[in-house]
Amino acid sequence: MVKNDTSDARLLQLPKVDLHVHLDGSVKPATVLELARRQGIALPADTAEGLLPYMQVSDDCESLTEYLSKFQFVLRFMQQAEAIERIAYELVEQAAQENVIYIEVRFGPHLHTQEGLLVEQAIEAALAGLARGEAEFGVVARLIVISMRHESEVVNAPVVAAAIRYRDAGVVAVDLAGDEAGFPASLFRGLFAPAKAADMPITIHAGEAAGAANIEEAIEHLGAKRLGHGVRLKEDGEVFRIVKNRGIPLEMCPISNMQTKAVSGWGVYPLRDYLRQGLKVTINTDNRTVSDSTLTKEYALLMAHCGLTIEEIARTVQFSVEAAFVDETARAALMAKLEQACRELGIALQA
Numbered sequence: 001m002v003k004n005d006t007s008d009a010r011l012l013q014l015p016k017v018d019l020h021v022h023l024d025g026s027v028k029p030a031t032v033l034e035l036a037r038r039q040g041i042a043l044p045a046d047t048a049e050g051l052l053p054y055m056q057v058s059d060d061c062e063s064l065t066e067y068l069s070k071f072q073f074v075l076r077f078m079q080q081a082e083a084i085e086r087i088a089y090e091l092v093e094q095a096a097q098e099n100v101i102y103i104e105v106r107f108g109p110h111l112h113t114q115e116g117l118l119v120e121q122a123i124e125a126a127l128a129g130l131a132r133g134e135a136e137f138g139v140v141a142r143l144i145v146i147s148m149r150h151e152s153e154v155v156n157a158p159v160v161a162a163a164i165r166y167r168d169a170g171v172v173a174v175d176l177a178g179d180e181a182g183f184p185a186s187l188f189r190g191l192f193a194p195a196k197a198a199d200m201p202i203t204i205h206a207g208e209a210a211g212a213a214n215i216e217e218a219i220e221h222l223g224a225k226r227l228g229h230g231v232r233l234k235e236d237g238e239v240f241r242i243v244k245n246r247g248i249p250l251e252m253c254p255i256s257n258m259q260t261k262a263v264s265g266w267g268v269y270p271l272r273d274y275l276r277q278g279l280k281v282t283i284n285t286d287n288r289t290v291s292d293s294t295l296t297k298e299y300a301l302l303m304a305h306c307g308l309t310i311e312e313i314a315r316t317v318q319f320s321v322e323a324a325f326v327d328e329t330a331r332a333a334l335m336a337k338l339e340q341a342c343r344e345l346g347i348a349l350q351a
């Protein structure tokens with residue numbers, strides 16, 4: 001990796017926003033050690049280091065489905081409210097360590113009901129952990145509730161309904177995640193109709209493991225206001241124009257996109273082209289542990305491999321603030337923080 005010392009120091013200091021990060025993909029291995037001990041669950045290794053192969057993908061990961069298999073291991077330890085609360089709190093802590101000022105954490109509450117927890121209890125636990133983190137570290141932290149593609153509507157409809165009920169308590173949006181190639185967006189029109197009707201923001205994982213048709217479907221029929229990944233947008237000029245003309249932000253996650261083989265390598269990663277063609281590109285971690293990611297690392301890799309300038313990185317943070325699911329007062333406060341820091345760091349922002 002090419003390193004530029006000056007820009008590296010500024011990358012760490014730059015205020016950041018993470019709009020796309022999964023709770024269950026961002027658990028610290030050391031926390032699993034403690035939770036396993038407390039919950040009486042046997043582990044395949046007795047050090048944090050030794051647990052990594054069970055929690056992180058390796059470079060030879062071949063697909064999104066292989067990537068998703070990593071989540072089974074960690075979900076075993078996330079079936080109790082205290083565990084969810086703690087992991088949410090620790091995710092805010094991890095974010096604070098690299099100057100994240102705003103984070104939208106997402107999780108699928110139904111994945112945490114294997115031992116009797118209710119969807120509502122899982123949501124409350126995650127919200128409590130985020131609130132504790134926000135109070136302690138000063139990172140504004142909100143929750144996005146996920147429905148999983150492989151789950152039936154009988155499971156997913158109550159998840160969307162619960163998300164809508166917790167709207168004023170810190171749930172800011174709903175999402176669809178999981179196996180995109182196996183379950184196209186068109187199957188979920190009915191599922192998101194209540195969120196649309198309630199004017200609850202919707203973001204959809206689309207154009208990651210399947211083509212641009214899923215992006216069009218997510219926007220036109222599911223009501224997506226933002227897109228998770230959207231890497232494969234370039235495959236269809238018409239869909240590209242829709243995304244551009246409507247200013248729909250892309251939540252791109254470069255390291256994850258390399259690992260799931262959404263693209264074949266950094267040389268053909270379209271993020272910089274999208275940015276230069278006027279799309280509202282944001283940069284996110286997806287899964288801090290599974291992908292071994294931080295925003296600082298994502299930025300450095302984009303500068304090294306795709307030629308992004310630090311000004312372009314800051315531009316994407318500006319897009320993230322604009323795309324955040326917050327009210328206008330909160331947005332203005334975040335923008336002011338970003339602008340102030342950029343002045344101090346000597347990074348020119350677009351007016």
Ligand SMILES: O=c1[nH]cnc2c1ncn2[C@@H]1O[C@H](CO)[C@@H](O)[C@H]1O
Binds near residue numbers: 025108179
């Ligand atoms: O990049 C991704 N694409 C699709 N699904 C994902 C990705 N990362 C995580 N999950 C899925 O979302 C669930 C809830 O957080 C995780 O358990 C995982 O199955």
Ligand SMILES: [Zn+2]
Binds near residue numbers: 177228286
């Ligand atoms: Zn994701």
